[in-house]
Amino acid sequence: MTDRLQSVDRLLERREAISDLGDALRLLIEHATATEAPTEELRRAAERIRQAAGPLGERIRERTEVAAADDLLGGVRMYNPVIGRGSALAPPVHVESSNGVAVGTCTLGLAYEGPPMYAHGGVSAMLLDQMLGHAVTSSGKPGMTVQLDTAYRKPVPLMTALRLTAEVSQVEGRRVTAVGAIATAERPDEVLVTATGLFVALRAEQAQRLFGPVMRPRAS
């Protein structure tokens, strides 16, 4: 096997392990949020979790370093808080996007609760920001969100399969507008939350100023 194939194999194996750890963390969060176990069990669990966290903290990256398993240009972000399979915060949302249109699916557990039984409004806004970002990126004009407006029409139920949609609606020079919505998978035409986002494509000097350290090739 060539060195290149071996390193691709190692990268894929690492991503698989990161996803596995992410799944375990999400299970932990969901159980820790829903549990009504005895108080003593909570204390024992906290101790075991601190012990498990210790070795992971022995080799950590700085803010200015991209995760070894990520591929920024290829769009692989293992720890993104919406889509990252390695993120304990991510539902995670599974997204397909092309030509300015994105469709996503996810189910939100009790950890995302705002009003009882329903999603926190900030979580809905976060999901839609990400969805709009995918639509904008897939249109070939990636940018950063400069404005996000959300309208909450009906509460978003937890523990229910959701369907998220987004599409680019307007392009004006460096400014790209996208619109999106959250519905349940069962009733995709019944809109629960809508969002309109304005994205701005960065000028070269803006990209350099904001992302200079992560744009440089990794030192080997």
Ligand SMILES: CCCCCCCCCCCCCCCC(=O)SCCNC(=O)CCNC(=O)[C@H](O)C(C)(C)COP(=O)(O)OP(=O)(O)OC[C@H]1O[C@@H](n2cnc3c(N)ncnc32)[C@H](O)[C@@H]1OP(=O)(O)O
């Ligand atoms: C090939 C790979 C595939 C991979 C596939 C992966 C998919 C990957 C998906 C990622 C999905 C992530 C989705 C989350 C996206 C975030 O979460 S981004 C994080 C949140 N956003 C931010 O932190 C941005 C903070 N803002 C800034 O840093 C600065 O505003 C920016 C963006 C550098 C722009 O600088 P600026 O000086 O404000 O604007 P400037 O460049 O002078 O002007 C740009 C234009 O925008 C206008 N503008 C700026 N702000 C506003 C505003 N608030 N309202 C109206 N107009 C505005 C200006 O007026 C100007 O208009 P024109 O004069 O050109 O007509």
